[in-house]
Amino acid sequence: MLNRWRARRPLPKGDCDTLEFVAFPSSFSEFLGNAAVVENLRAAIATGRLPHSLVIAGARGSGKYTLALMLAMAQECEVQPREHSSDGRELAGFCGRCRNCTRILESADLEARVDGAIAAREEMRETDKKDTRVLVQTHPDVLIIPPDPPQLMIKLGQIRAVIDRAQYLPTEAAAKVFIITASSFMKEAANSLLKLLEEPPPHVHLILLTENPGELLPTIRSRCAFARLGALPPDEIAELLATRRPEWSRTDRELIGRLSDGAAGRAMAFNLQEYTAARADALTLLAGLQRTNDHSALFRVTETYRSGAEGQIKTAALLRALASLLEDVLMLQSGASDRVRNIDRRKDLERMAQIVSFDWVDSAMRAVDAAHTGMRRNLLRSLSLDALALQLESAQL
Numbered sequence: 512m513l514n515r516w517r518a519r520r521p522l523p524k525g526d527c528d529t530l531e532f533v534a535f536p537s538s539f540s541e542f543l544g545n546a547a548v549v550e551n552l553r554a555a556i557a558t559g560r561l562p563h564s565l566v567i568a569g570a571r572g573s574g575k576y577t578l579a580l581m582l583a584m585a586q587e588c589e590v591q592p593r594e595h596s597s598d599g600r601e602l603a604g605f606c607g608r609c610r611n612c613t614r615i616l617e618s619a620d621l622e623a624r625v626d627g628a629i630a631a632r633e634e635m636r637e638t639d640k641k642d643t644r645v646l647v648q649t650h651p652d653v654l655i656i657p658p659d660p661p662q663l664m665i666k667l668g669q670i671r672a673v674i675d676r677a678q679y680l681p682t683e684a685a686a687k688v689f690i691i692t693a694s695s696f697m698k699e700a701a702n703s704l705l706k707l708l709e710e711p712p713p714h715v716h717l718i719l720l721t722e723n724p725g726e727l728l729p730t731i732r733s734r735c736a737f738a739r740l741g742a743l744p745p746d747e748i749a750e751l752l753a754t755r756r757p758e759w760s761r762t763d764r765e766l767i768g769r770l771s772d773g774a775a776g777r778a779m780a781f782n783l784q785e786y787t788a789a790r791a792d793a794l795t796l797l798a799g800l801q802r803t804n805d806h807s808a809l810f811r812v813t814e815t816y817r818s819g820a821e822g823q824i825k826t827a828a829l830l831r832a833l834a835s836l837l838e839d840v841l842m843l844q845s846g847a848s849d850r851v852r853n854i855d856r857r858k859d860l861e862r863m864a865q866i867v868s869f870d871w872v873d874s875a876m877r878a879v880d881a882a883h884t885g886m887r888r889n890l891l892r893s894l895s896l897d898a899l900a901l902q903l904e905s906a907q908l
């Protein structure tokens with residue numbers, strides 16, 4: 512494991528798309544899960560057939576960004592070490608030490624890089640700020656395009672930069688690699704990207720990361736190859752944690768195995784204490800809603816969540832806990848009790864499943880989802896909690 516980034520920065524705990532960053536694997540064999548998908552991509556690189564447009568789809572924390580960076584390294588590595596799969600195919604790897612690998616690796620802590628780019632923009636004159644898009648580049652032939660704040664969307668200016676740079680041949684490596692880390696595009700940006708996808712220059716590889724492929728234009732989807740990082744089963748994650756997080760108790764590891772939604776990166780960085788605190792509030796809130804005329808609990812909870820960055824993190828954690836509990840209630844109501852994640856609160860959940868209607872849970876989940884989206888788009892305010900409170904209150908049990 513190349514641990515120096517981890518030593519430099521605390522683990523990311525915010526609700527952002529870079530949560531999967533824990534420690535960068537030193538080879539493909541350290542990438543957790545989805546072995547067949549990874550092998551196919553490595554075999555494609557070994558034969559010079561990495562798709563020019565590739566979508567990597569998977570849940571938050573499933574390793575999309577890590578894999579994209581590993582593919583970029585394997586594509587650009589000066590050594591490109593080879594291995595063989597069990598069925599005899601040649602698989603490309605990366606050395607992690609050459610000039611290309613090391614510079615690409617500097618983008619591993621995406622959150623820190625994005626923070627740096629945003630800070631640099633903040634220091635500019637107002638007129639220059641407008642024209643400056645957030646981009647991350649630690650190697651001349653590899654460009655990373657994160658969602659641009661405050662809207663956290665991929666913007667036209669960013670795609671224009673991609674198109675512009677895609678016209679030039681690579682200068683220090685075999686190909687030009689562009690990694691777009693989210694699929695929330697402004698409309699003009701998506702249309703503009705489409706033009707590039709229609710006729711990608713032969714030296715260009717575009718990798719698009721998404722939690723939700725449905726968010727992409729069908730015309731974009733149809734022009735891309737797909738690699739899906741599926742969820743790992745809870746017991747596989749618990750097993751992994753037994754070796755990587757032996758200091759956690761067995762019960763905690765099993766619980767986290769369920770709570771991390773099959774995403775290894777999320778499991779390794781899981782803050783159970785923070786989660787259980789948020790979940791306690793979420794349960795108070797839900798219990799308050801079930802007692803008629805007692806909506807004060809809800810407002811008491813949200814009231815303490817208002818201010819500052821801390822409130823922001825707490826609010827995101829509350830929303831995640833709410834979503835997780837509501838989904839469990841839905842599982843119980845639909846007879847899939849083996850898929851309940853909050854196994855330590857099963858009794859509370861079973862009680863709730865008997866009281867509330869399927870429709871109520873459904874509308875509550877939509878409300879939570881809307882609040883979450885609102886927060887991600889507008890990071891400095893958590894007003895969406897008010898809307899959530901009102902919506903939950905007005906829904907029929």
Ligand SMILES: [Zn+2]
Nearest residue numbers: 588606609612
């Ligand atoms: Zn290398």
